[in-house]
Amino acid sequence: MDDTPTSPAADKRGVGSDRLAGAVLVAFALAIMWETRVLPLGSLSHPGPGYLPLALAVLLAILGAVVAMRGGPELRSLDWTEARHAAMILAGCAFAALALEVIGYRLTVMALLVFFLGIVERRPPAAVAIAALALSLGSFYLFSDLLLVPLPRGPWNF
Numbered sequence: 001m002d003d004t005p006t007s008p009a010a011d012k013r014g015v016g017s018d019r020l021a022g023a024v025l026v027a028f029a030l031a032i033m034w035e036t037r038v039l040p041l042g043s044l045s046h047p048g049p050g051y052l053p054l055a056l057a058v059l060l061a062i063l064g065a066v067v068a069m070r071g072g073p074e075l076r077s078l079d080w081t082e083a084r085h086a087a088m089i090l091a092g093c094a095f096a097a098l099a100l101e102v103i104g105y106r107l108t109v110m111a112l113l114v115f116f117l118g119i120v121e122r123r124p125p126a127a128v129a130i131a132a133l134a135l136s137l138g139s140f141y142l143f144s145d146l147l148l149v150p151l152p153r154g155p156w157n158f
Helices: 017-038 051-070 083-103 105-120 125-146
Strands: none
Touching (some): 017 051, 105 125
């Protein structure tokens, strides 16, 4: 029997990456289910505001359990070569969450795209500028003006 970290026998001894990821998904789904308890569910023909979040959380819990049961390689056997890349993406998302209300949607999306495309992905500056301007202004127009979704404008009303 092969006892390499990716073999099924070794997979049952340690914590596998898929098992951990599935458990985190189930825990996240349970937290969502707990939070939706205050929202009215409604009925199947007239769903309330808590109906869809609860249904999605149940689906997430089921899929997380399937991922956890399938297993995968042990965490210690994984190569973490993309850890820096993942940390940069997480930092960009944290910035966006904190800056959205402070500097507004358009400037936050522009800064985020410049960071992701220019620094993380190292794309040419002209392409980064065009993409950042087009996506931030275009998505703001789509959601705010056409779909009438209120988006934060920031202190300069931009």
